[in-house]
Amino acid sequence: MEKKTKVYAFGFKEKPYWWPEGFEFVPLNEKPSVDWLPDAPIVVHLKSVRSFIPLALRIARFRPSGRLPEAILYKPKGIKEPADTTPYFDAVIEEGEEERFVELLSCPLTLTIGEWADEKVVPGWLKEHIRDCEYCGREFVRRVGIHRELQAILWWKGTKREMSDDKIH
């Protein structure tokens, strides 16, 4: 059997009805031990966002990279998240958009790929990954500004299009 992708759930009492198959639901205690570092992304329910922020800051302090934990904010339909919580999340998913959850978590790079969207130089290995990975390619194109969009699409579709043209003609 295929191994499930681990995802921590913060502020969820039980596995929600929409939790996609193929993802392991790991409830995260609101107060994990002081030296705990996540080895998987965290999905945070909006109602627990205030208790997540100090945890996120602590994790960032303990990590060599200093980066905040990879995290997605999940919010009920039609409710706006407080503006000051935005910097703590790589993505926000609203109730009803759960398909995006699968897109963002199927490849471990997808959630952070947006950080490269504004960089002038993208490393070769990452360009290659963007081209080959359905999830990261789509997410990268979503995140880049309009003037770089064409370039991003070319990276993503480049090799694949050449290959499929060869096969067709």
Ligand SMILES: [Zn+2]
């Ligand atoms: Zn990817």
